Amino acid sequence: MVDDRMVNQVDDIRKGESRPGHELPVLLFAGFRTIIDRVHADLAEQGHPDARPAHGFALQAIGRGASQTEVARRLGISKQAAGKTVERLVALGYAERAGDVADARRKVVRLTERGADVLARSAEAFDRLRAEWSAVLGEERLRALEDDLRAVAEPGGFRLDAAGWIGGMG
Incomplete structure (x- = not known):
């Protein structure tokens, strides 16, 4: 957790600026973390305490x-990392491995009923939280924020391999 009392040496050098550059990513991350933590608290209350x-x-x-392999590519992670993630999803009952009807040599990962349920419940939670933000900011401002973030976000989406750019976690 970042403490407002912590001193940033860059701030000391650039006195007089009311909004230092490092504040934007911290605020974006704080907003992201607030939403994600609330969604997962809701999921835990609704029978999905192990969902991450x-x-x-x-x-x-x-x-x-x-x-x-497709899961790895879609997430921008290694096949090994995708394998571990799929194994965990199978162990939690969110996914299953099955043979591909079109190609008997190929294994396909599919959502179970429990996996579809956690996705549906998380979508509902995200919608509730967006409505809360709209009530605080106003729908027009929230839409403008979303549009502005789309305009500056990296084209082509995002990658899940956060550990790679955070600096490794382990």
């Missing part, structure tokens, strides 16, 4: 069915 943010991204990547 990475699981939601992976379940979205699986969609209507995908090979482990």
